[in-house]
Amino acid sequence: MSDTILSVKDLKVSFDTYAGEVQAVRGVSFDLKKGEVLAIVGESGCGKSVTAQTIMRLTPTPPSRIKSGSILFDGDIEITKLSDRQMEHIRGSEMGMIFQDPMTSLNPTMTVGKQITEGLRKHQRITGDAANKRALELLNLVGISNPESRILQYPHELSGGMRQRVMIAISLACNPKLLIADEPTTALDVTIQAQIIDLMKKLSEQTQASIIIITHDLGVVAEMAQRVIVMYAGKVVEQGTVDEVFYNPQHPYTWGLLRSIPRLDEMGGGDLVPIPGTPPDLFAPPKGCAFAARCPYAMQVCLEEDPDHTKLTADHSAACWLLHPDAPKVERPVEAGGRKHG
Amino acid sequence: MAEQPILQVRDMKKHFNVGGGRILKAVDSFSIDIARGETFGLVGESGCGKSTAGRTIIRLYNATSGQVLFNGEDIHKLSGKKLKQFNRNMQMVYQDPYASLNPRMTVGNIIAEGIDIHGLYTGAKRRARVMQLLSDVGLNEEHANRFPHEFSGGQRQRIGIARALAIEPQFIIADEPISALDVSVQAQVVNLFKKLQKDHGLTYLFIAHDLAMVKHISDRIGVMYLGNLVEVTSSQDLYAKPLHPYTESLLSAIPIPDPEIERRRERIILEGEVPSPLNPPSGCPFRTRCPKAMPECAAAKPVLKEVEPGHHVACHLY
Ligand SMILES: Nc1ncnc2c1ncn2[C@@H]1O[C@H](COP(=O)(O)OP(=O)(O)OP(=O)(O)O)[C@@H](O)[C@H]1O
Ligand SMILES: Nc1ncnc2c1ncn2[C@@H]1O[C@H](COP(=O)(O)OP(=O)(O)OP(=O)(O)O)[C@@H](O)[C@H]1O
Ligand SMILES: [Mg+2]
Ligand SMILES: [Mg+2]
Numbered sequence: 001m002s003d004t005i006l007s008v009k010d011l012k013v014s015f016d017t018y019a020g021e022v023q024a025v026r027g028v029s030f031d032l033k034k035g036e037v038l039a040i041v042g043e044s045g046c047g048k049s050v051t052a053q054t055i056m057r058l059t060p061t062p063p064s065r066i067k068s069g070s071i072l073f074d075g076d077i078e079i080t081k082l083s084d085r086q087m088e089h090i091r092g093s094e095m096g097m098i099f100q101d102p103m104t105s106l107n108p109t110m111t112v113g114k115q116i117t118e119g120l121r122k123h124q125r126i127t128g129d130a131a132n133k134r135a136l137e138l139l140n141l142v143g144i145s146n147p148e149s150r151i152l153q154y155p156h157e158l159s160g161g162m163r164q165r166v167m168i169a170i171s172l173a174c175n176p177k178l179l180i181a182d183e184p185t186t187a188l189d190v191t192i193q194a195q196i197i198d199l200m201k202k203l204s205e206q207t208q209a210s211i212i213i214i215t216h217d218l219g220v221v222a223e224m225a226q227r228v229i230v231m232y233a234g235k236v237v238e239q240g241t242v243d244e245v246f247y248n249p250q251h252p253y254t255w256g257l258l259r260s261i262p263r264l265d266e267m268g269g270g271d272l273v274p275i276p277g278t279p280p281d282l283f284a285p286p287k288g289c290a291f292a293a294r295c296p297y298a299m300q301v302c303l304e305e306d307p308d309h310t311k312l313t314a315d316h317s318a319a320c321w322l323l324h325p326d327a328p329k330v331e332r333p334v335e336a337g338g339r340k341h342g
Numbered sequence: 343m344a345e346q347p348i349l350q351v352r353d354m355k356k357h358f359n360v361g362g363g364r365i366l367k368a369v370d371s372f373s374i375d376i377a378r379g380e381t382f383g384l385v386g387e388s389g390c391g392k393s394t395a396g397r398t399i400i401r402l403y404n405a406t407s408g409q410v411l412f413n414g415e416d417i418h419k420l421s422g423k424k425l426k427q428f429n430r431n432m433q434m435v436y437q438d439p440y441a442s443l444n445p446r447m448t449v450g451n452i453i454a455e456g457i458d459i460h461g462l463y464t465g466a467k468r469r470a471r472v473m474q475l476l477s478d479v480g481l482n483e484e485h486a487n488r489f490p491h492e493f494s495g496g497q498r499q500r501i502g503i504a505r506a507l508a509i510e511p512q513f514i515i516a517d518e519p520i521s522a523l524d525v526s527v528q529a530q531v532v533n534l535f536k537k538l539q540k541d542h543g544l545t546y547l548f549i550a551h552d553l554a555m556v557k558h559i560s561d562r563i564g565v566m567y568l569g570n571l572v573e574v575t576s577s578q579d580l581y582a583k584p585l586h587p588y589t590e591s592l593l594s595a596i597p598i599p600d601p602e603i604e605r606r607r608e609r610i611i612l613e614g615e616v617p618s619p620l621n622p623p624s625g626c627p628f629r630t631r632c633p634k635a636m637p638e639c640a641a642a643k644p645v646l647k648e649v650e651p652g653h654h655v656a657c658h659l660y
Contacts, residue, residue: 044586134444159615189387191611257526265600271533274528
C-alpha cells in the first residue's frame, strides 16, 4: 500500500474571462502523504486557492477549466475525470474543506446541528438519532462547550472563532482522508487563531487525516506543517520539509518572503527587505521565470526560459537557474534562512 | 527636565450610547504620553478599542471624559484658528487604502486636497508640491493624472500616506495601515513609514494587530484589552519581560517563523473569548480568561501604574 493520499501532476487551470484567459495555475505538481500536514504559501493571487478548489472540484466550469494535468486521490481515483455526482460523493465523505470566512460557507438559515447532520445522513445513511449523537460528539471534539444548546443556534449567533470550529466539525463529520484549510485563521484574532491551530494539530494526530493548509503566515507554517510548497504566479517555485525551506531555502523568492517579515523574537531589528515590484499579470505571464522581473539575481536566461525544478533531496526542490551547475555562485542573504536561534 | 511630550492623554474615555439605555464602553481607561519623534504602537484584539482611541485622539469623536493634550493644549477645547492648526498638525492614514480614496478624483487632486483646504499653495507651487510628495512616497510624476483603481494595494497606501503628508503634519495616526497588504508589500510600506519619520521628524501612533510588525516599527507599545490599556512599555521590554498575563498569552499565541523554535515552544492557550463590551466583567476586564486570576480581581479594577522605570501595567499581581 502506498503512503501517498494525493498526487497532483502538472496541473494547469485557467479562467476564461471576457478580457481573455487568466492562467491561474500553470503546472503544479506535488504529493501529499497520509497523515501529513502540508502548507502552501505565496503572495495574493499566486493560485493557492484555485489549486485547492480544483482538487475539490469546487471551481465552476465555465469560467474555470482544467487545461491539463492529473489529480490522483487515494490510490486510483482520478479527480479530474469524475462526474459531478461522483465528485459530490467524494466531497461529502472523503474530503473536507475549511474556508477563511466560515459565514460564506455556512448556511445562514439552518441551525448548526442541522448543518452537521445533513451531510452525515446523506453520505452515511445513518438514522436521525445516530446523526444527532455524532453531531454532539463532533462539537465536543472541536471544543465547543454546551453542544446541546449550540446545535439549536444559527451561524450568526456565534462568534468568528466558534463558526470556524463548526466548519471544522462539519468537514470532519465523515472522517475525511483529506482536509483542505484555506486561510482558516486569517480572519481571527491571534488568541483564537492559537486555539484553532492547536485544535487542527490535535485532530491531525488523532484522525490521521492529511491536511493541506493555505496561509500567508510563515509562523503558522512553522508551527503546523511538516512540508511546505512555495507558489509564485501559478507555479511551485520551491518545496521541501519545513526545515529545508526555512533553514536552507534555495529560491530567491523564498529568500524574499523570509526577509520581508519581522520576527517577534528578533532583537534590535534591522530594516526589513521588501520584494520590489508586484507579481506579473496572469493574463500574459512572462516567457521566462515569472519572478525574474523582481529578482535581484536575474540573468539573461531567466528572461528567456522558465527553469525546471532541480532536485536537492528526496523532498526538497526549487525551480531556479541559479541551481544550474554553470550558474554563478550567489551568496544567500543572511536574514533568509540558516538562522537557527539559540 | 525632559521635553514636553507632543501628546498627553489623561484618563480618556469614549462611551457609545447604543440605544435601549445601554452604554458601550469602547475606551474606558486610557492614559499615554508620546514623545516627539517617537513611534508608539497600539495593539490588541479586534474590538478592544484601538480605532476608537485613535479617533478620539484626533477629535473625530468627542471624548466622554478625560483630556487629550497636543503640544500642551486640550484639543477638545480648541476652536477657530487653533483648531485649524491642530487639524493640519495631526493626520490619519487608514486601513483600507481603496475605500478611503475618492474613486472619481485623480491621484494628484486626492493628494492636494489638504493643500487646497488649507490654502497652502496654488498653481505651479501646488503642482511642484504634489510631485515632491509622489516622489517622497516612491511613486512617480505620471501617477498624478491617474485614478485610484489603476493602482495596487501597496501603491494606494502610498497615495494615502502622501495625502496625509501633504500639509506637513507633526503627528500621524496610522490605523492598521498595512493589514490589507501582502506580506512583501507590507515591508515596503513599513520602510516608507520609517524613512518619512526620519526625513520629516514625524511622530506616529501606529495601530495594528500584528504584534511582530508593531514591535518592529515601534519604540514603545501599549496593549489594550476590552477598552482598557493594560500594559505600556518599550518594544524590547514587552517581548523580553511582559508583566500582564494578557500580554504574556498574546505573545505566546503568535507563531514564530522558525520550525525549530515552534517545536520546542509551550503555548499558553487562552480559553474562551473576549467578553462583550456591553457587559464587561466586574473588576479586571481580563479576569474571566486570566490563568492567574485571584479573588480580588473581581472586586476592584486595577489601575495602570509604573512598576519599573518606564514599564506600566494594570494588574493586581503588581
Ligand atoms: N473566477 C475567476 N475569474 C477569473 N480569474 C480568477 C477567478 N478566480 C481566481 N482568478 C485568478 O486566478 C489567480 C489565482 O487566484 P487564487 O484565488 O488562487 O489566489 P490565492 O493565491 O488564493 O490568493 P489569496 O492569497 O489572495 O487568496 C488570480 O490571478 C485570480 O485573479
Ligand atoms: N460608532 C460606534 N458606535 C457604537 N459602538 C462602536 C462604535 N465604534 C466602535 N464601537 C464599538 O466599540 C468597540 C471598540 O471598537 P474599535 O473599532 O475601536 O475596535 P478596534 O480595536 O479598532 O478593533 P479592530 O481591530 O477590529 O479594528 C467595539 O465593540 C465596537 O463595536
Ligand atoms: Mg486564496
Ligand atoms: Mg480598528
